[in-house]
Amino acid sequence: MWRRNSQSIKLLYLSNPSPNLQSPNSLLRSAVIFNDYGVRPGISQTQLHSSSGEFPSLNSLKSGLEKSDADRALRFSSSAAAVVGPSVASTTTIASLTKARDVAEVFRHYGRCYWELSKARLSMLVVATSGAGFVLGSGGAIDIAGLCVTCTGTMMVAASANSLNQVFEIKNDAKMNRTVRRPLPSGRISLPHAAMWATTVGVTGTALLACKANMLTAGLAASTLGLYAFVYTPLKQIHPVNTWVGAVVGAIPPLLG
Numbered sequence: 001m002w003r004r005n006s007q008s009i010k011l012l013y014l015s016n017p018s019p020n021l022q023s024p025n026s027l028l029r030s031a032v033i034f035n036d037y038g039v040r041p042g043i044s045q046t047q048l049h050s051s052s053g054e055f056p057s058l059n060s061l062k063s064g065l066e067k068s069d070a071d072r073a074l075r076f077s078s079s080a081a082a083v084v085g086p087s088v089a090s091t092t093t094i095a096s097l098t099k100a101r102d103v104a105e106v107f108r109h110y111g112r113c114y115w116e117l118s119k120a121r122l123s124m125l126v127v128a129t130s131g132a133g134f135v136l137g138s139g140g141a142i143d144i145a146g147l148c149v150t151c152t153g154t155m156m157v158a159a160s161a162n163s164l165n166q167v168f169e170i171k172n173d174a175k176m177n178r179t180v181r182r183p184l185p186s187g188r189i190s191l192p193h194a195a196m197w198a199t200t201v202g203v204t205g206t207a208l209l210a211c212k213a214n215m216l217t218a219g220l221a222a223s224t225l226g227l228y229a230f231v232y233t234p235l236k237q238i239h240p241v242n243t244w245v246g247a248v249v250g251a252i253p254p255l256l257g
């Protein structure tokens with residue numbers, strides 16, 4: 001494990017040689033983030049452990065990094081080095097590798113946030129009810145393309161409704177153990193970003209239903225979104241009648257099919 005972490009820590013230093021590296025927490029976090037990328041080891045196990053068993057000093061990390069620079073250049077950029085010189089090729093290759101990994105990490109982070117904002121598993125259950133409605137209403141032959149469009153549009157509108165629900169409930173979600181780790185109260189995504197996601201996915205889903213299914217389906221989906229995000233959600237804090245509104249919200253999706 002330490003061997004794998006040493007690879008990760010080295011890569012982090014190369015990508016971001018900032019004072020943050022001195023923080024054990026940032027080292028650990030980065031080790032977790034980067035330890036699957038298979039970068040060659042450059043810092044030995046003994047370098048990672050000081051005599052007190054604590055984290056290595058910045059200098060010991062640096063020396064490990066310096067030693068491995070030439071190795072990396074040889075391994076990853078030998079052909080480029082022949083043309084432009086080893087140090088330029090090495091720096092370029094390391095920079096592009098680091099950039100690719102940073103981009104992948106950003107995608108993974110926001111993908112997870114969107115998944116959680118959308119309450120994806122709940123939304124999939126909603127989609128299942130719409131799909132069932134579609135199949136039951138089809139009679140003999142099932143229009144597979146129509147089914148796919150209806151399910152995709154419903155998924156997008158439901159994702160939007162659930163995201164808006166979280167946008168409006170940050171303060172309450174921050175108070176409960178069950179919800180405090182959601183993307184907004186935990187600070188993993190900003191409010192404007194979450195609102196933009198909710199709007200984009202809601203408008204796109206409604207447009208998809210309007211263009212490729214029919215206006216009735218699009219209208220029902222948009223009404224359900226409005227009822228859930230703008231009536232049920234604020235009413236939750238005010239009056240128990242919100243449960244009736246929630247029941248209507250849950251009952252409409254089969255009609256979309």
Ligand SMILES: CC(C)=CCC/C(C)=C/CC/C(C)=C/COP(=O)(O)OP(=O)(O)O
Binds near residue numbers: 162221228253
């Ligand atoms: C097509 C379309 C727009 C469908 C929408 C379907 C949908 C979002 C159903 C959810 C219904 C509901 C009452 C959830 C509870 O929310 P809550 O706020 O009580 O849950 P929480 O406390 O976990 O946030």
